[in-house]
Amino acid sequence: MKNLFLCIAVFGCFAFAKAQTPQVWTLQECIQYALENNISVKLSELDIDAAEVEKLSAVGNFIPSLNANSSISENTGLSFNPVTNNAQTTTFLSVSGRINVGYTLFDGLRNVKQLQRAKMSQLASRYRLDKMKDDISLFVANNYLEILNNKANLKSLTAQNLVTKEQIDRTQQLVDGGQLPRGDLLEIQATNASEQQQIILAQNAVTISKISLAQLLLIKDYENFDIVDSEFEVIDEEIAEKPVNDIIGAAEATRSEVRIAEQDVELAKKDLQIAKAANYPTISAFFSYDTRYTDATSFSQIVDPDDPVRIEQIGVVQETGQAVISEIPNTTAVITGADPFFDQLYQNDGISYGLQLNIPILNGFSTRSNIERNKINVDRAEFQLEQARLDLESNVYQAYVDVQGSKRAFEAAQTSLESQELAYEYARERYDVGLINAFDFSQSKLRYDNSVISLNQAKYDYIFRLKVLELYFGIDPSELKL
Template sequence: MKKLTLLAILFTFAFSSYAQEKKWTLQECVQYALENNISIKQSQLDVEATEADKLLAIGNFLPTISATGGVSENTGLSFNPVTNNAQTTTFLSATGRINVGYTLFDGLRNVRESQRAELSKLASQYRLDKMKDDISLAVANSYLQVLLNKANLEVAKAQNEVTLQQIERTNNLVDAGTLPRGDLLEIQATNAGEKQRIAEAENAVTISLISLAQLLLIEDYANFDVADEGYNIVGDDIIEKPVQEVINAAEENRNEVKIAIKNVELAEKDLQIARGSYYPTLSAFFGYDTRYTDATTFSTQVDPNNPVVTEEIGVVEETGQTVIGQFPNTVTREIGADPFFDQLYQNDGISYGLQLNIPILNGFATRANVKRNKINLLRTEFQLEQAKLDLESNVYQAYVDAKGALKAYEAAIAALESQELAYDYAKDRYDVGLTNAFDFSQSKLRFDNATIEVNRTKYNYIFKLKVLELYFGVPATELKF
């Protein structure tokens, strides 16, 4: 028992350590967001809802079947449901009916509804795909912001290490009387400013990590961290393609245009469905019904023991002779109700036929509905044209942004190389006492800023490239970093 307890404690500790040491990659963050984001889940429910619409459209092609039944007890003067005779008594009765109906023609509205349900499902799927692309891009942007802040923090720490070394060296030279104390104070002031920038950089890293965790719906902010290695500039060959090629690919692959196209097709189906109300509706029906009652009935029959009775029927006026006639001697007998199942067979009946409904005038409701759907069709066509224009503008803007980001990155690298040479030169001069601490600190600050600018332009360029790849048709889950 003690061994099992010890193993459980060790397992729990190992799992907790793993959770704390785990660093999320960008692909893991994107995949987690796609599986857990609330907006994506809502879009998935929209897709599932279209399945219900499709099921309903298919059901319109099936016949309608309904069954009804009822049981009642009557007291007093009532009509016997079997004989339809009025009688004063108390009796129990039951009725049952099965109805079957089938629409033979309804202006092809059932066909249009089925086609519309399929289009609606595709439109919902495109909206879901667009939502996934938007979420993936937002996660990538937030992730790259974390990497940028981490890179800036590393630069600040590395440069502060150099400053601390300079403080130690300058302090020794001041004690030896080689340098004035003002140089030491200048370096110490530089160190204080760098400590402040390190604190700000650490705060920026923490805030960006929290923002990314909130985007992923992760509540354990304290243990959340990302992998900050291996993210380089890849896929930059797309920027060498002609912009029109990228625009054409976007029009074929982007969900914005696909959604607008499906909306136009849906509007066309709605117009066809509305026009179907102008046509007559032909339907067939079949019904089967039966009934039962426990009421007794009365039957008049000839008395077998005395089948004939003789009665006077008149007198002859001239002779006064009586006229006698013979009549059947009938007796009335009460007959009990037949058994339940026997009555079901004896009292059943069927009905069937066709029903034609011809619309003549319904207050212009059909005409108004058709007109409304015509307007909606025109509106969706305008929206499609606008979606294409917006997409072309966005792609062109993304293309120009990526080009500009590349130039900014290349310029930042060139500036860093120049500042690095200037910093090395200033450091060498400061080490031999040819320049003062202020000039050296200024050269070091420019070098630090150039390094931070390279980091900023690098991750900005990576993000702009990924945006361009999405427009070109690369799925969000297949983006390379």
């Protein structure tokens, strides 16, 4: 039993440790997850669904309308019988039903143009979704690189602090042996305290940057979220070596900004066509079928079988004054019940059909105002398209210049680090033999540490600028690599 409890405890600890293992993400996994779960992307996908509904509505304009209605009522008092149309004082139930069919034969081709517009709107929504995905991919890549940069800084600071701690131990020995003044030890200890503070700040920066990326991905388990720790020393600079005009041409052919503006122009032109179609007459056809039923009783005249005729005077001869008599049926008024339900539906049904012509003549200048308004929208969309092309060209040029500038900054940071590293090594050698004091050595080490941080910042800034240029060149966001 004791062994059983021990096994259960070991297994439980193993399961707990496994559950607490942070989930490590690559850049591609982060981008893919963001594209599938980001709220802004989901909203853009809903715009596509709305455009699909708009298209369905436009298709429905080509289908005849079919409507059916019925009513049932009970009348008490003096009412008109819906079948005999006679006024009578009674209580009766009445039922009526109707089916209407309508179809627009001609409306200035508005139905055709609305369907075309719906298809354009759907395409524009897809372009907006593509742009949203590009933006989200850049946000994810920027946050991802910021984590890498902060981790690299933390690693450098931690490594340098280990050197400082070694210097403290060595300096302590030299001070105890009377070879160095105690001020050198205090200077190294102050440097250690400053480095410990920088390490804490770097740790916080790593944590905050990881939380920012997790929030962008809508991941709530911040503590178990982490990214792959890798060194990216080799940078793919192929895209930066291409001529800027080639990148601009690829951007104009693939980027969603220009495509969206082009679709907005087409949508504005189609809206203008729809507005102009309101000037044309509308021809529509209709057909309706209706019937009715009532349970109301009625009076009918029945011939008396025992005395079928009677003699009555029906007039007088004007010249002689002689009475004119005739035999007429001898009828008696009797109450007749309602015919059966289905018999009445058959007896009382009727149909109507025809064509309807509607000619617009004067409607308060609303059609003309709508046309002029849409003309303005066309001009505005064309200006926006021209501006979108200019902005795209400007953004590509800016991205290209940023890449070149960040490349030079990265190369300068590399050169500076090499120089500072040599200077630091030289200062340490001189400090070890007592040729310089602790303050000068700390200043040299500080310059070296700052150069390491500057190189990390320059490297990851250069990588991010390259990613921006790759997107402008038409590389799919899911294919971005580091």
